[in-house]
Amino acid sequence: MTQSVFRLPVWFSPSLVAGMQRGIEKEGLRMQPDGYAAKTFHPAKLGSKLTHPYITTDYSENLLELITDPMPSIKQALDMLRDLHVLVHRSLENNELMWPLSMPCMSSDTDSDIPLADYGSSNIGKLKTLYRSGLGVRYGRKMQTIAGLHYNLSIGDDLFAAWHKAAGTGSFGDFKNDKYLALIRNFKRLTPLVLYLLGASPAVCGTFVSGRNHTLKPLGGTCSYHEPDGTSLRMGKLGYTNSVQENLDIRYNQLDEYIAGLQAAIGTPYADFERIGVDDADGNPIQINSHILQIENEYYSPIRPKQTTKAGETPTAALAARGIAYVEFRAIDLDPYSDIGIETSTACFLEVLALYCLLTDSPYLMPDEEKRLSQNIDTVVNYGRRQGITITTKTGEVCLHDWIVHHLSQMQVIADAFDAHHGSNDYRSALAMMQGKATNPEFTLSAQIIADSYRVGGTWALGKLLAQKHQAELLGHALSREDEAKFDAIAQQSLAKQAELEAADDIEFAQYLQAYR
Secondary structure, three states, X not given: OOOOOOXXXXXXXXXXXXXXXXXXXXXXXXXXXXXXXXXXXXXXXXXXXXXXXXXXXXXXXXXXXXXXXXXXXXXXXXXHHHXXXXXXXXXXXXXXXXXXXXXXXXXXXXXXXXXXXXXXXXXXXXXXXXXXXXXXXXXXXXXXXXXXXXXEEEOOHHHHHHHHHHHOOOOHHHHHHHXXXXXXXXXXXXXXXXXXXXXXXXXXXXXXXXXXXXXXEEOOOOOEEEOOOOOEHHHOOOOOOOHHHHHOOOOOOOHHHHHHHHHHHHHOEOHHHHHHOOEOOOOOEOOOOOEOOOXXXXXXXXXXXXXXXXXXXXXXXXXXXXXXXXXXXXXXXXXXXXXXXXXXXXHHHHHHHHHHXXXXXXXXOOHHHHHHHHHHHHXXXXXXXXXXXXXXXXXXXXXXXXXXXXXXXXXXXXXXXXXXXXXXXXXXXXXXXXXXXXXXXXXXHHHHHHHHHHHHOXXXXXXXXXXXXXXXXXXXXXXXXXXXXXXXXXXXHHHHHHHXXXXXXXXXXXXXXXXXX
């Protein structure tokens, strides 16, 4: 990824963006009116969290995950996400709210008070709960209650076909995989830009850091702590990362190399996890195994190559069999000012960024550069809005804000192409908004959150205020009669499907588990 002027390739035309599909996975904690995380079970009206295709839970029983279908337009994806939020808010009881920030609301200091998501008595359900138990004994449950948003994006085959024809090399499947991996490598290089522009977790409730070593500063006279120039604590040492995985040699240069790296981590025991043990003193399992990764999903990365899995198929088996179908952008904090956690402008910008990453030169990413990128992320997480802050590129130190301005200016022709195809100004407007944030740090979400937290009396007070506002908006949102009937039927079908799974098991869980040990 060079500093030279970016130009669209000669084979490219705006119509080639037509085949793009996007889907969203959005996590969010249910909270009690007093600001503490909810201790209630998943709302029964929402059906089975094991088998519902759109509404499930992530780590804990109170951490909802809402999943849209892949959609041909941003508007359709966001409309479906809003419908799912409406369903959730209609099902909440005991005056519960949805906490709008990525870093969790107030929680107990005792790990066992954070309830693991319970997926029922089927073997697959028990395995999902055991995986979460393993995350808890390895890293602590509190870290697992952090919420984020995943933006899934597939590029249409028309675009890859035009590019492949112009390049004239190799099989189409290999070509497509290589280009998706090139996109991923460049996104990793540009992750600091994403954290600066979209980071929205510069502060935490005091309970989150209770008993932990940290350098955060008190936020005024409130019970919150913050990094004054921070952007996304979620993506830093206090967030959804861990030191165990820092030395994993998982590369994104070739698909078979990536798959082999992941599979090696799943099959390699780790001494600290062996000391924990796979079972407790009574012989009850507490983690799936003692390997570096229990399963593939445990690997934390700001972006992943993905392929839709079939029943019983692992993510790497799906990739090996059918190649990369889409990429999952994971370095995205919830936007607390949006009732659904993401604005149209953010979605437009992510798509411009994706195409920029895809079409820009992308050399192989080797361990020395990975280390430098990790240091850059750490810098931006903690000090991204500090005037004059620098990051390190292959040509030396550069001013972060100048570097961001440069890349955003390069993206202009891509925003123009999107708007030319869609007959809109949405993508150019989104890019202009990001350019304003690049030159004015006070316009960023992270700066706005800190300023508003000071104004209203802390992060908890801000979160509750926004949660109440969003709930009122969403409860005023009408679903069509057809959609209500459809979602009711899906909830009932999910309960029936879970019951079928539980009835179909023909081996004990202990025997089932051996395949993973």
